[in-house]
Amino acid sequence: xxxxxxxxxPDLNLNLDIVPFVKLEPKEEPLEDLPIATAxxxxxxxxxxxxxxxxxxxxxxxxxxxxxFAEYLRLTRLFxxxxxxxxxxxxxxxxxxxxxxxxxxxIVATKKRxxxxxxxVRVSSLGVRDQIHFRxxxxxxxxxxxxxxxxxxxxxxxxxVFGRRTRPDLKAAALMTDKNLWLNRDKRxxxxxxxxxxxxxxxxxxxxxxxxxxxxxxAGIDYVPSTRSPSGEPxxxxxxxxxxxxxxxxxxxxxxxxxxxxxDRNNFRHSVHQKLEGGNLALEKSRLYGxxxxxxxxxxxxxxxxxKVYVYDGLYKVVDSWFDTGKSGFGVFKYRLVxxxxxxxxxxxxxxxxxxxxxxxxxxxxxxxLSLDISMKKEKFPVMLFNDMDDERDPxxxxxxxxPLYPPSVFxxxxxxxxxxxxxxxxxxxxxCLCARLNGGELPYDxxxxxxxxxxxxxxxxxxxRCPPSCPNRxxxxxxxxxxxxxxxxxxxxxxxxxxxxxxxxxxxxxTGIVLTKEQTELLAMSGAGLVWPNRFPARWMEWGxxxxxxxxxxxxxxPALPELNFSIDVSRTxxxxxxxxxxxxxxxxxxxxxxxxxxTSYPHLMIFAMENIPPLRELSIDYGIGEEWVAKxxx
DNA sequence: GAGAACTCAACACA
DNA sequence: CTGTGTTGAGTTCT
Numbered sequence: 001x002x003x004x005x006x007x008x009x010p011d012l013n014l015n016l017d018i019v020p021f022v023k024l025e026p027k028e029e030p031l032e033d034l035p036i037a038t039a040x041x042x043x044x045x046x047x048x049x050x051x052x053x054x055x056x057x058x059x060x061x062x063x064x065x066x067x068x069f070a071e072y073l074r075l076t077r078l079f080x081x082x083x084x085x086x087x088x089x090x091x092x093x094x095x096x097x098x099x100x101x102x103x104x105x106x107i108v109a110t111k112k113r114x115x116x117x118x119x120x121v122r123v124s125s126l127g128v129r130d131q132i133h134f135r136x137x138x139x140x141x142x143x144x145x146x147x148x149x150x151x152x153x154x155x156x157x158x159x160x161v162f163g164r165r166t167r168p169d170l171k172a173a174a175l176m177t178d179k180n181l182w183l184n185r186d187k188r189x190x191x192x193x194x195x196x197x198x199x200x201x202x203x204x205x206x207x208x209x210x211x212x213x214x215x216x217x218x219a220g221i222d223y224v225p226s227t228r229s230p231s232g233e234p235x236x237x238x239x240x241x242x243x244x245x246x247x248x249x250x251x252x253x254x255x256x257x258x259x260x261x262x263x264d265r266n267n268f269r270h271s272v273h274q275k276l277e278g279g280n281l282a283l284e285k286s287r288l289y290g291x292x293x294x295x296x297x298x299x300x301x302x303x304x305x306x307x308k309v310y311v312y313d314g315l316y317k318v319v320d321s322w323f324d325t326g327k328s329g330f331g332v333f334k335y336r337l338v339x340x341x342x343x344x345x346x347x348x349x350x351x352x353x354x355x356x357x358x359x360x361x362x363x364x365x366x367x368x369x370l371s372l373d374i375s376m377k378k379e380k381f382p383v384m385l386f387n388d389m390d391d392e393r394d395p396x397x398x399x400x401x402x403x404p405l406y407p408p409s410v411f412x413x414x415x416x417x418x419x420x421x422x423x424x425x426x427x428x429x430x431x432x433c434l435c436a437r438l439n440g441g442e443l444p445y446d447x448x449x450x451x452x453x454x455x456x457x458x459x460x461x462x463x464x465x466r467c468p469p470s471c472p473n474r475x476x477x478x479x480x481x482x483x484x485x486x487x488x489x490x491x492x493x494x495x496x497x498x499x500x501x502x503x504x505x506x507x508x509x510x511x512t513g514i515v516l517t518k519e520q521t522e523l524l525a526m527s528g529a530g531l532v533w534p535n536r537f538p539a540r541w542m543e544w545g546x547x548x549x550x551x552x553x554x555x556x557x558x559x560p561a562l563p564e565l566n567f568s569i570d571v572s573r574t575x576x577x578x579x580x581x582x583x584x585x586x587x588x589x590x591x592x593x594x595x596x597x598x599x600x601t602s603y604p605h606l607m608i609f610a611m612e613n614i615p616p617l618r619e620l621s622i623d624y625g626i627g628e629e630w631v632a633k634x635x636x
Numbered sequence: 637g638a639g640a641a642c643t644c645a646a647c648a649c650a
Numbered sequence: 651c652t653g654t655g656t657t658g659a660g661t662t663c664t
Contacts, residue, residue, distance in 0.1 A: 115663085116662090116663080153645090166645095166659085166660085167643085167644060167645070167659070167660055167661080168644090168645085169643085169644070169645095169661095170643090170644085170659090170660055170661050170662095171660090171661095173661075173662090174660095174661075177662095204643085204644080205642095205643060205644090206643085206644095206661080206662095209661090209662075215662080215663075216641070216642095216662075216663070217641065217643075217660090217661050217662050217663080218640080218641030218642070218643060218661085218662090219640075219641040219642075219662095219663085220641085220642050221642095222663095225663085225664060227664085228664095240642065241642085242642050243642080244642030245642065248642090258642095260640090260641075260642075261640080261641090263641095263642090278640090278664075298642075305644095305645095306643085306644065306645085308643095
């Protein structure tokens, strides 16, 4: 047997090199210390919340946008002799229709497959650089799987090839097998899978197979069979606890697991005695040698396409096993598993806490909430402010801005709007409407409002369109879909996280602030104000929907074209939740440019979308494009 | 190579 | 029209 690993649990989790982007200081000295929340009961906690008056920003913005920009223009005039206010870049050209969908002839599956290897390994003590590498690899693989699934689910061309009643998840996995894109097939990993964090969430059994987290399509116990184990004895590697067996008993840190077998097909009840073979024997051997087992729990979730979510809960050890008579009267094998100490908090525990926080935050966490909505009802969901570390509270000192403030000139050039109006669809838009054509002949979102794939620019139906607000091509313009929370953390200063699970491809929030023209930017950059430059964000949208690993001919969309962005956003005076996003080079959200209210391509809305399934209470992070030397400096 | 395996999504129905 | 139950096609692994 392998010796126990020196350090099976990496210290870092979540986003691996997460660092703060900019430390945004309030304009003036903070108000004298308000009581920091130290309550132990919900009633006390309510006392610690800041009153509406205390939310009042130190620097109130003038109520009128015009007045605000008059101020900026006045400043600008002092320095510049002439002002070119945001002239447009490029008119809208009609769709060329040449979308990069792969030819159906390319998807002839070959039947040659590489079997799983029998080499057993443990991966321990990865360096930070390796962790980043594997996290990236896992994310890339998941995006490929999910993007393929998307295509197979909705694209008619694919349906014709595969028949109507296909299983997109299985097909996606099969296509990836052919290209040898499954992870960890060349070895059988005992213990943690590099790049998979405790608390990660998955929606498909097949996804677990593709990542090597659990290799069985249906069976709950995955193991290295005796014929392939060096010692000649089977060894269990992972189990899925989904409450499928009537004799299961799951208490979280400790659980009673029922062996597999003994049931009729598609029948809940046991009908024959279980045998000590296969996974059952493997669990027994794992107990004997004290080998750790990955535990994945399947629980209900209405944010999942299958109403079910698989959560990786970390490593457990089998401490006890016995043969018992089950509730049906037939013999079953029972295993008591106990969670190994020193690991990150259980993913299912976090899911439960997040659910309680949504219902009553002050009871679930009596200490630390400063505000239950810093947006003061400007957002569809309250944006809570949480700090249980120190007495910082700057987010309440800024006027909350749910929408970006554009210079009036952005709206001036009406000719930019193709045809003068939007689409004429009376009901929901389809692929032949004007707005779909603007997007290259396809609607950018699916029926659940998930972004199909990243593009340089996306045209949502807007003010000039006749379609109803329920049109599937109106997504990011409708505002938040998840309950977000700004929180204080040791690593990143302020950060944001969600109380809801965020599905990959979901809209998260917009990046707002005062939008400055190129000239205004040059002027204000000198003053060191908190400016955000959209053109510095790396084009991470390219990763979302990328299936070039499977279809080498797949081209990144280059349409609709986006000109170079010369504007900046001033977040030093007013801002929204997005300005608290942390930086990471293994981010979980990305920037996607969107147009809907004006069609000035030089000033798109900066929309944030999720690029992986983000569990509740995990910090959101984006790639701001700051160089490695910056990262090094900030992490010191 | 057969058969087991704690699925998934379309369809039907309330 | 939304939720829930039923059914059969569809994989990998041993």
